[in-house]
Each structure stands twice: as C-alpha cells, then as structure tokens.
Amino acid sequence: MSKKKLSSKMRILGIETSCDETGIAILEIKKGKFKVKANLVASQAKVHAKYGGVFPNLAKREHQKNLPKLFSLVEKFILKKPPNLIGVTVGPGLDPCLWQGIEFAKEIAKKFKISVVCANHLIGHLLVNFLKFPIKKAKNFYPALGLLVSGGHTQLVLMEKFLKFKVLGETRDDAAGECFDKCARILGLSYPGGPQLEKLAKKFQKIFSKIPKNLKTLKLPRPMIHQKNYDFSFAGLKTAVLYDFMKRPKKERESKIYKILMAKEIQEAVFDVLIEKIKRAQKEFKIKKLFFGGGVLANKILRERIKKEFKKCEILIPQKELCLDNGLLPAVFAFFYQDKKTKNLEKIKSLPNISF
Numbered sequence: 001m002s003k004k005k006l007s008s009k010m011r012i013l014g015i016e017t018s019c020d021e022t023g024i025a026i027l028e029i030k031k032g033k034f035k036v037k038a039n040l041v042a043s044q045a046k047v048h049a050k051y052g053g054v055f056p057n058l059a060k061r062e063h064q065k066n067l068p069k070l071f072s073l074v075e076k077f078i079l080k081k082p083p084n085l086i087g088v089t090v091g092p093g094l095d096p097c098l099w100q101g102i103e104f105a106k107e108i109a110k111k112f113k114i115s116v117v118c119a120n121h122l123i124g125h126l127l128v129n130f131l132k133f134p135i136k137k138a139k140n141f142y143p144a145l146g147l148l149v150s151g152g153h154t155q156l157v158l159m160e161k162f163l164k165f166k167v168l169g170e171t172r173d174d175a176a177g178e179c180f181d182k183c184a185r186i187l188g189l190s191y192p193g194g195p196q197l198e199k200l201a202k203k204f205q206k207i208f209s210k211i212p213k214n215l216k217t218l219k220l221p222r223p224m225i226h227q228k229n230y231d232f233s234f235a236g237l238k239t240a241v242l243y244d245f246m247k248r249p250k251k252e253r254e255s256k257i258y259k260i261l262m263a264k265e266i267q268e269a270v271f272d273v274l275i276e277k278i279k280r281a282q283k284e285f286k287i288k289k290l291f292f293g294g295g296v297l298a299n300k301i302l303r304e305r306i307k308k309e310f311k312k313c314e315i316l317i318p319q320k321e322l323c324l325d326n327g328l329l330p331a332v333f334a335f336f337y338q339d340k341k342t343k344n345l346e347k348i349k350s351l352p353n354i355s356f
C-alpha cells in the first residue's frame with residue numbers, strides 16, 4: 001500500500017470547463033468509500049455542431065453562462081453541507097475555457113474559506129475508474145497500463161506504482177477522437193463525430209448483403225500499427241478518408257451504404273491500432289491490469305472489443321457518462337492529490353498544455 005495518507009472523510013466540489021462540457025460535481029468520501037452526491041453536466045455539443053468543431057471563445061461564453069446555472073442546482077445541498085475542498089481542472093484544455101472554471105473555483109473557495117487542488121484533466125479521466133470501488137483498490141491496482149483516448153489526447157501510460165505515471169507513447173498528430181470528428185465532418189455528419197460514426201457503424205449488418213461491388217474493397221490504413229513503439233498517428237487516416245471521398249461520384253459518396261461502410265472502417269482502423277499497441281505494451285511490461293478513460297471509450301464497440309481481446313486481464317472502463325468530461329474528474333483527482341491543496345488562490349493558473 002502506498003504511504004500517501006488520504007483523509008477518510010471529505011466533501012469535494014469538482015469544477016470542469018476544459019473543453020465543451022461544463023461540469024459541477026460533489027463527491028463525498030466516507031469510511032474509505034466514494035459517494036457521488038451530484039454530477040451535473042451542461043454539454044455544448046449542439047452549440048458547436050453547426051461549426052463542426054469547438055470554438056474556444058464561444059465555449060468560454062457558454063461556460064460563463066452554465067457555471068452559475070449548474071451551481072444553483074446544488075447550492076441548497078452545499079449550504080447545508082459545505083465542501084471542504086475544491087478540485088478544478090487547470091489543464092490540459094482550451095485556455096479561455098479553463099480560466100472560466102478557475103475563476104469560478106476561486107470565488108467559491110473564498111466564500112467557504114477552503115483550499116483548492118489544481119486538477120490534471122488527463123489523470124482525472126483515468127482515476128475516475130476507481131469511484132465504484134473502495135479507495136484501497138486505487139492504491140493497489142499496480143503495475144497497470146492506462147489508455148486515454150479523447151478528443152485532444154491519445155496516450156498509453158504505464159503506472160508502475162500508485163500515482164506514478166510514465167507516458168509510453170502518444171499521438172504524433174491528431175488524437176483518435178479528433179480523427180473521428182474530422183472524418184465525420186468529411187462525411188457530412190455533425191459534431192461530435194465519434195457518436196455519429198458509432199451510430200452508422202452499428203447499421204453494418206443491415207446493409208451487409210446490399211454492398212455494391214465497387215464498395216466491397218473499401219479499406220483504410222492502420223497507421224503505425226507495425227512500428228515497434230507506442231506512438232500513434234491519425235492524421236493520415238483522415239487524409240485517406242478525404243481522398244476516398246473525393247474520388248467517388250457525388251451520388252455514391254452521399255449514399256447511406258457508403259457512409260455506413262466508411263464509419264465502420266474508420267472505427268476499425270483506429271481500434272485495431274489502439275488494441276495492437278496495448279497488446280504489445282501488455283506483453284513487454286507483463287501487465288495484467290488495464291484501465292481506460294476519455295470520451296472515445298463511450299463507444300460500445302470499442303468497450304466490447306477491449307473486453308474480448310483482454311480476457312485474462314482485469315479491465316476498468318468508466319460507465320459511459322463518466323468517459324466524457326464531467327466534474328467528477330477534477331473531484332476525484334483532488335481527493336488523491338489532496339496533499340497538493342492550496343489556499344494561495346493568486347497562484348492558481350491555467351496550464352493548457354500539461355501532460356501526465
């Protein structure tokens with residue numbers, strides 16, 4: 001067991017504004033267990049959908065609007081049982097968005113005279129897995145491999161000990177979720193692209209017997225799959241999708257069958273690479289415990305594939321809603337990093353480019 005001493009009774013307010021979801025959560029810790037008291041998320045997906053991606057200044061305005069709205073929904077509870085710590089996401093993320101959460105956290109910290117922990121969004125995505133277990137599980141889960149796949153990141157991380165992260169590899173260009181969003185846009189689908197592609201890919205069995213001859217050969221590359229490292233690259237995949245799309249007659253590329261086939265192939269290409277790299281790392285480091293996080297893990301096809309491919313491992317994947325950005329990510333981070341809490345609010349700054 002790690003020597004890190006963790007308080008056994010706490011109430012933490014989590015504030016998340018790193019990208020396009022505003023999240024406010026209350027996490028209680030009692031007798032070595034977590035209890036989620038509130039987890040409210042205001043998604044901006046619809047606001048950004050018409051632009052095909054997230055506009056930082058528009059997102060900032062939405063956070064500004066949503067934070068007090070969400071907070072008012074938990075205010076009664078907070079006044080009755082005030083939090084004794086705040087966890088706020090300070091990075092990585094979009095700078096103007098991060099600042100909205102930080103300023104809001106500072107105001108509340110002043111009001112309740114409590115400390116703040118500056119939360120790392122990436123670590124939060126992985127630690128959120130432990131919410132459903134007694135806290136001692138999080139301390140004894142190692143060595144383990146973590147895979148974080150979101151709209152901004154694709155990273156394979158080795159955790160030899162509790163809270164000791166080592167990035168084995170990461171994407172050299174686009175993240176997997178970003179690749180889904182860009183490919184979806186090429187196909188004329190709305191933002192965020194990941195769920196749209198998943199919806200289409202699930203229709204594959206229905207059209208299987210109707211695939212025309214010229215679409216039967218549709219195949220995309222699996223970038224870097226055979227390279228003996230743990231890095232990823234998904235920008236080329238998006239370019240391959242664009243070339244295929246451009247070379248086809250308008251009627252064909254706008255057909256439902258083409259979109260379904262393309263969605264399935266894009267997903268398979270990305271998932272094949274992710275699985276292959278985990279397998280290699282798992283063998284090299286002789287690891288039997290895997291944990292996952294990030295928005296792309298909301299994908300049912302990927303979740304099922306992971307469970308099938310790594311039957312001999314213990315696998316942790318957060319429930320679907322907790323894969324996406326939410327206030328529990330900084331709250332759970334704040335619990336495990338409570339020794340980093342500060343009352344020096346002036347020093348809290350955004351860190352848009354931090355890693356593990």
Ligand code: KG4
Binds near residue numbers: 150181324
């Ligand atoms: O973790 P997240 O909510 O935000 C970031 O920190 O980036 O991840 C958002 C990403 C988007 O790129 C979105 O398309 C992708 O996760 N995503 C999915 C699914 N749901 C969200 N990708 C594939 N399948 C899904 N069901």
Ligand code: ZN
Binds near residue numbers: 121294324325
């Ligand atoms: Zn995220």
